Each structure stands twice: as C-alpha cells, then as structure tokens.
Amino acid sequence: MFLLSGTGIGDVAIGRALVLDRDEIEINLRHLTEDEVEQEVIRFRKAVSRARNKLESMRDELPEHAPAELSAFLGAHVLMLEDPLLIDQTIGTIRRDLINAEVALRRQEESLKQVFDTINDDYLRSKKNDIAQVVERVQTELSSNSSQLFALSDELDDRIIVVNDLTPADTVHFRNKHMAGFITNLGGPISHTAILARSLKLPAVVGLHGAGRLIRDNDMLVIDGRTGTVVVAPGERILQQYRQRREHAEKLYAGLKTLREVPAISEDNVRVALLANIELPEDIDSAVKAGADGVGLYRTEFMFMNREAPDEEEQYAAYSDAAVRINGSVTIRTLDLGADKQVDGGRSDAYSTVNPALGLRAVRLCLSNPGLFIPQLRAILRASVHGNIRIMIPMLSSLNELDQVLELVREVKNTLSRECVEFRPDIAIGGMIEVPAAAVAADLFARKLDFLSLGTNDLIQYTLAIDRVDDEVNYLYDPLHPAVLRLIRHTIEAGENQGIPVSMCGEMAGDPGYTQLLLGLGLREFSMDPATLLQVKREVLRTRVTPITDTTRKSLYDSDNNSLRSLVENARTH
Numbered sequence: 001m002f003l004l005s006g007t008g009i010g011d012v013a014i015g016r017a018l019v020l021d022r023d024e025i026e027i028n029l030r031h032l033t034e035d036e037v038e039q040e041v042i043r044f045r046k047a048v049s050r051a052r053n054k055l056e057s058m059r060d061e062l063p064e065h066a067p068a069e070l071s072a073f074l075g076a077h078v079l080m081l082e083d084p085l086l087i088d089q090t091i092g093t094i095r096r097d098l099i100n101a102e103v104a105l106r107r108q109e110e111s112l113k114q115v116f117d118t119i120n121d122d123y124l125r126s127k128k129n130d131i132a133q134v135v136e137r138v139q140t141e142l143s144s145n146s147s148q149l150f151a152l153s154d155e156l157d158d159r160i161i162v163v164n165d166l167t168p169a170d171t172v173h174f175r176n177k178h179m180a181g182f183i184t185n186l187g188g189p190i191s192h193t194a195i196l197a198r199s200l201k202l203p204a205v206v207g208l209h210g211a212g213r214l215i216r217d218n219d220m221l222v223i224d225g226r227t228g229t230v231v232v233a234p235g236e237r238i239l240q241q242y243r244q245r246r247e248h249a250e251k252l253y254a255g256l257k258t259l260r261e262v263p264a265i266s267e268d269n270v271r272v273a274l275l276a277n278i279e280l281p282e283d284i285d286s287a288v289k290a291g292a293d294g295v296g297l298y299r300t301e302f303m304f305m306n307r308e309a310p311d312e313e314e315q316y317a318a319y320s321d322a323a324v325r326i327n328g329s330v331t332i333r334t335l336d337l338g339a340d341k342q343v344d345g346g347r348s349d350a351y352s353t354v355n356p357a358l359g360l361r362a363v364r365l366c367l368s369n370p371g372l373f374i375p376q377l378r379a380i381l382r383a384s385v386h387g388n389i390r391i392m393i394p395m396l397s398s399l400n401e402l403d404q405v406l407e408l409v410r411e412v413k414n415t416l417s418r419e420c421v422e423f424r425p426d427i428a429i430g431g432m433i434e435v436p437a438a439a440v441a442a443d444l445f446a447r448k449l450d451f452l453s454l455g456t457n458d459l460i461q462y463t464l465a466i467d468r469v470d471d472e473v474n475y476l477y478d479p480l481h482p483a484v485l486r487l488i489r490h491t492i493e494a495g496e497n498q499g500i501p502v503s504m505c506g507e508m509a510g511d512p513g514y515t516q517l518l519l520g521l522g523l524r525e526f527s528m529d530p531a532t533l534l535q536v537k538r539e540v541l542r543t544r545v546t547p548i549t550d551t552t553r554k555s556l557y558d559s560d561n562n563s564l565r566s567l568v569e570n571a572r573t574h
C-alpha cells in the first residue's frame with residue numbers, strides 16, 4: 001500500500017484503476033451511431049491537420065546545413081497527408097461502415113500496402129514504409145488521452161480512470177459511463193473539469209503528477225476527495241474504514257433532505273435565495289430535487305460539446321423546458337466557449353496556440369461570431385414567454401462590449417416583432433462580474449444592467465493571475481485574498497446602490513465554508529451545484545447575519561485575515 005496526493009474533489013470513491021496513459025497505441029473497433037459520424041469525421045480531419053502542421057514546422061525548422069533530402073522527405077509526407085487516396089477514402093469508410101477513425105485509417109493503410117506489394121519496382125515498393133510512418137503520425141494524434149476516452153466502452157462501473165488530463169468535453173462524455181471517479185496528472189480545483197466532476201458527483205484527485213506512471217491498470221484504489229489523497233492497493237482494514245465513511249456521508253446527505261422545503265432564512269430573519277447551477281438539460285431534475293429557488297446559472301456551452309451545434313429550434317426547446325419545469329427564475333448564460341471549454345474537447349490547434357484564458361472567449365467570441373450568437377439570443381427570447389427567463393452575459397470587461405450586446409438584443413427583438421414571434425420585451429439582462437475591470441467599475445455596469453452575478457472562479461483567476469487549469473500555480477488560489485474579498489464587496493455595494501440584485505455563481509457560493517463570510521459581505525443570492533445546496537442552506541439557517549457583517553467588513557482592511565480563515569475552517573468541520 002502507498003499514498004499519493006494532489007487536489008481533491010468530492011468525497012470517497014473505491015474501485016480498480018483503468019490507466020489510459022499508455023505509450024503504445026491501442027486500436028479498438030468502435031461502432032458509431034448515425035449522429036456520431038460527422039463528429040468523428042471532424043475528429044479525423046483535425047488529427048490529420050495537426051499531424052501535417054507538425055511535419056511542416058519540422059521542415060521549416062530544419063537547420064541550414066541539413067541535407068536537402070530531409071526537407072524533400074518531410075515534404076513528401078506532408079503531401080501524403082493531403083492525398084485523397086488516404087484521407088478521402090478513410091472518411092468514406094467512416095461514413096459507410098459507421099466505424100471509428102482509427103480503424104477506418106488502419107483498413108485504408110492495409111489496402112494501400114497491398115497495392116504497393118504488387119509493384120515490381122523495389123524503390124516504389126519501399127514507399128510502403130512511408131505510408132506506415134505517415135499513418136502512425138495520424139494515429140498518434142488520434143490516440144491523445146481525450147480520444148482514448150471517447151473510445152471507452154460503457155462498461156466502466158466501479159472503475160477509477162487514471163489519465164493525464166481531462167477536458168470539460170471529456171467530462172461531459174462521462175455522464176452515462178458510470179465510473180467511480182478519476183485521477184489526473186494535471187488540473188486545478190476550479191477548472192471546469194473539476195466543476196463538472198462535482199456536478200457529476202464523481203470524487204476525483206487532480207494535479208497528481210506521475211499518477212499515470214505510479215498506478216498500474218487494475219490496482220485497487222481509494223480516492224479521498226476531501227484530503228486529495230489516493231490510497232493505492234489499500235489493506236482490508238483501510239478499505240473498510242473508507243466504506244464506512246462513504247455510508248456515513250450517504251446518511252448525512254439523507255438527513256439534509258429534510259431541509260428541502262425549509263425556506264433559507266437566517267437565525268436573525270434574513271431571507272436568502274439559493275439557486276442551482278446547471279450544465280445540461282438533464283440537470284434540471286437535480287435542481288428541482290434539491291429544492292432550488294431557481295437556476296442562477298445555465299452553462300449553455302455544454303450543450304455544444306462533442307456534437308454538431310444545436311440550432312435555434314433545439315435551443316428554444318431546451319430553454320423552454322427549463323422555464324416550464326423550474327419554479328422560479330432561470331438565468332441563461334449566453335455561450336461561454338473558449339479557453340478550456342472547446343466544443344471538441346480542446347483537440348483543435350486553436351487551443352494550444354494562443355493564451356486562451358485571455359483570448360477570444362465568451363462574449364468576445366459571440367460578438368465576433370453573430371452566426372453563433374443571434375440564434376441563441378432568438379431562442380432565449382422566444383423561450384421567455386414560457387417562464388421567468390433572464391439573460392446573462394459572461395466575461396464582460398468593457399462597457400462598450402456591453403453596449404454592443406444590448407444593441408444586438410434590441411435588434412433581435414425588433415426582428416422577432418416584425419416576424420410576429422412572441423417574446424417578453426422586458427426580459428431581464430444581467431452580466432457576470434468575473435473580470436477585475438468589471439468588478440472595479442461595477443457601478444457603471446450596474447447602471448446598464450438588471451442584475452449582476454459574481455463569477456468568482458474567473459474573478460480569482462484574473463485577479464490573482466493564476467490560470468485556473470494550471471496545477472503548478474494552484475497553491476496561489478485563495479478566495480480569502482483581500483483583493484478578491486474587496487472586489488466582491490465592491491460589486492455587492494454597486495448593486496445595493498443601484499437597487500439591483502447581485503448573486504454569486506462561482507464555486508465559492510457552493511462551499512458551505514464561505515456561506516457566513518459571504519452573508520457578512522452582503523450577498524443574498526447564491527447559485528451553486530445542486531449537490532451542495534442543502535449544506536449551504538444548513539449554514540444559512542444557523543447564521544446570525546448582523547454580528548458577522550461587522551467582523552467580515554472590518555477584516556477587509558486587516559493585513560492578517562486569520563479570523564476569516566478560522567471562520568471558514570470552523571464552518572467546514574461542523
């Protein structure tokens with residue numbers, strides 16, 4: 001038995017390891033449904049394009065004195081990757097036989113090699129090896145961790161996946177695979193992968209360097225999500241302890257269910273709204289079961305992952321369904337794609353070539369791509385007649401950007417009116433405050449918006465300059481940093497002065513350790529993963545807001561915030 005440690009998520013998972021970090025490329029046949037075919041073709045084309053880009057950069061970077069044949073050799077391989085006999089025929093096989101790209105490519109390679117075998121010329125016959133090398137390059141690109149995950153069968157019950165890294169799209173793919181948990185070499189606590197793990201109730205340890213090397217396939221594992229520990233090959237006594245802990249947690253959760261119908265009112269009578277964060281239409285059930293007062297964040301971008309983009313009609317149906325089933329407001333965030341949230345799980349080149357967290361993400365991407373943005377705005381506006389829908393704009397940084405969005409919404413409304421399509425003209429439009437510039441200027445944003453929502457995951461990332469997916473700088477992640485707390489308070493104050501509501505939908509809102517502190521800072525609307533909603537409610541019920549308000553606000557100006565840290569720790573251990 002030995003222990004490894006990283007950053008934990010969730011509680012306990014027990015199961016055998018399935019290590020996906022293999023060196024050799026394993027090719028397994030996977031049958032596709034009609035719906036999956038075009039996504040597979042895209043995956044294949046992207047793998048080819050990555051292989052070609054790599055060959056081209058190798059050729060461009062050849063030292064001056066390198067033999068001329070080398071450049072010609074690489075050039076010939078680039079040309080092969082453009083050859084319809086290899087590429088178009090493989091795509092044809094994917095579509096015709098409904099099989100995965102790896103196997104289709106392998107079949108095409110075999111049939112080309114057979115043709116070469118019949119050639120009488122030794123030199124030309126030797127070209128067979130070039131095909132093998134070129135194909136190997138594409139297979140390597142296809143066999144990235146993500147691709148292996150997509151090839152997994154559905155028989156994953158009780159297995160714990162050990163993998164280099166997971167993207168949010170991969171995690172979405174796990175939904176129906178019933179795995180026990182996962183361990184990654186990379187990743188941080190507020191990465192979207194970690195957020196999804198929480199929402200899927202998957203215990204995990206991320207940022208555990210060397211996991212793929214130290215854990216072998218089929219090793220018995222325990223994940224302790226609370227401490228970030230992985231126990232490899234535990235003895236029977238340890239296993240028993242963890243099984244008991246799991247049962248205890250289940251009982252505790254069952255106990256919390258009695259709070260479902262209890263209104264969230266503090267001991268001194270302060271009413272608080274507890275809302276749910278959801279990612280996909282199927283999450284609506286969990287929000288309803290947790291007794292949420294509404295949906296405070298619908299991360300619509302997850303509907304776009306691992307598939308063709310949903311059109312206006314499909315989005316309209318999904319948003320209307322949420323509006324009808326949720327008893328309260330439904331805050332639909334417009335697409336927050338970009339950075340670590342890529343529709344194809346980040347396998348495209350764009351993700352690796354720029355500084356993605358500071359790039360064309362969220363509202364920036366939407367404004368530069370009206371073909372993506374307008375159908376979503378139309379779908380939201382049309383669905384607004386079915387319930388209490390609100391629009392929320394992510395990652396606002398400049399007021400000019402906000403003006404452009406508001407103008408676009410006006411135009412879409414005019415078009416709908418001309419088409420005699422119904423919508424709610426007074427639909428509330430809010431903005432996420434998750435970039436420090438927007439938090440500092442929150443009063444100016446508040447004047448133009450109907451509500452604000454604090455996205456602390458990004459606010460912390462951008463304020464403290466720590467990439468939320470980079471585990472090397474995880475240790476700097478600190479929601480109690482005075483700069484972060486001041487920005488939170490400043491934003492809440494801007495809402496109070498303008499008379500508009502301010503909610504929080506970052507992970508901080510769902511951590512019961514921070515509930516008292518946030519109540520003290522004046523927060524009255526919390527939006528979180530439905531799994532943590534009742535724990536937060538329990539904290540609200542036992543808090544006296546007035547005394548905590550004085551202590552927390554004074555502490556914003558203390559150089560040492562140990563009292564806040566003990567407040568958080570105490571709440572977590574009670």
Ligand code: PEP
Binds near residue numbers: 434506
């Ligand atoms: C946030 O940044 O806090 C947030 C809620 O949005 P996301 O985690 O989806 O970026």
Ligand code: MG
Binds near residue numbers: 434455457458
């Ligand atoms: Mg965000």
